[in-house]
């Protein structure tokens with residue numbers, strides 16, 4: 001439950017009377033915010049971004065450029081907060097549920113994830129979500145967290161810090177030697193073979209930013225559930241699958257799903273989420289005092305600890321945040337709903353299929369991303385014979401193509417065709433790689 005009424009109860013009489021009215025400030029913000037534009041064709045979608053037209057942007061997954069509906073929502077909230085910081089924030093956070101803005105954001109996100117608003121924890125990014133989950137787990141000495149050699153720095157370090165604190169251990173296993181030739185069966189076999197007698201938690205990454213492989217999380221989660229032995233909790237870093245695939249996150253089968261929303265979802269920079277069901281939230285110990293859980297605040301006032309089970313809001317890190325950004329997250333999810341999850345995924349897949357097929361024709365290129373669309377999403381990782389990944393990226397940049405290198409011990413060049421790109425741009429990027437490879 002969102003924290004409610006506290007601000008109202010604490011307010012002086014004149015304010016209290018105003019608080020009984022429908023939230024006029026937030027209604028004014030809504031009135032200032034333009035309706036969603038027509039997003040029925042991809043040129044209209046591309047027109048929402050103010051990306052520098054001098055470049056072709058193939059690294060948009062790194063951090064979002066805000067599209068117009070998100071910019072407008074941020075601007076509306078910013079203006080309202082700048083005009084009335086106390087009234088807008090106090091009411092937006094603490095008024096009744098009908099006017100609680102974070103709850104509206106959680107509701108919008110839950111609609112996209114296929115879950116309940118109460119299961120959505122708002123965070124500033126993927127990294128914080130992973131850290132909150134691993135530090136919150138009831139790990140004890142002797143427990144092991146199993147993850148893979150392919151996970152991101154933020155994931156590995158969240159596990160290392162949490163296991164060190166708990167006296168538990170971590171172990172990393174490879175799920176493949178060459179992502180490009182992995183299959184669902186080989187991935188399931190490798191994961192099951194890696195589980196040891198002390199394993200209590202498994203950490204996986206949905207779409208890998210190292211190789212571009214998309215793990216079949218449903219199948220892996222089902223295999224973990226079906227095996228004999230103590231039940232395991234599955235934590236997923238889902239940041240590069242959310243907003244690029246047509247999946248219902250709440251049905252993937254994982255226990256904790258952590259993602260930033262400031263990459264593929266185009267939500268404001270500095271926004272993210274963790275999704276879990278009520279039973280899994282109840283397992284966690286919160287790390288940071290919450291500003292959105294009434295029971296915690298109420299218990300503090302009484303000098304006790306909260307008696308109710310941990311919930312998503314209690315794990316959401318408190319302290320004031322950039323509310324103009326956090327609240328505008330809803331606009332990004334509305335934009336995705338209007339574009340249609342299946343349509344978005346099909347477009348990203350078509351552009352990535354085209355990119356992979358084009359690169360595969362180049363004998364000097366080694367693709368690290370699997371060709372099948374079921375085992376990949378919006379990232380294409382590759383190497384060019386005779387050139388380091390950094391040299392490839394530099395030479396593409398000299399042709400006004402923004403690519404990136406993967407920030408891992410073993411690094412590759414990456415092109416990430418997304419909604420801001422066109423088939424013509426993908427063709428030009430493939431041609432540029434051909435020129436670069438000589």
Ligand SMILES: Cc1ncc(COP(=O)(O)O)c(C=O)c1O
Nearest residue numbers: 125126127152154209237239260
């Ligand atoms: C797989 C993966 N996980 C986590 C992160 C960190 O994301 P955030 O900036 O949302 O914490 C990244 C960054 O791109 C990533 O590639």
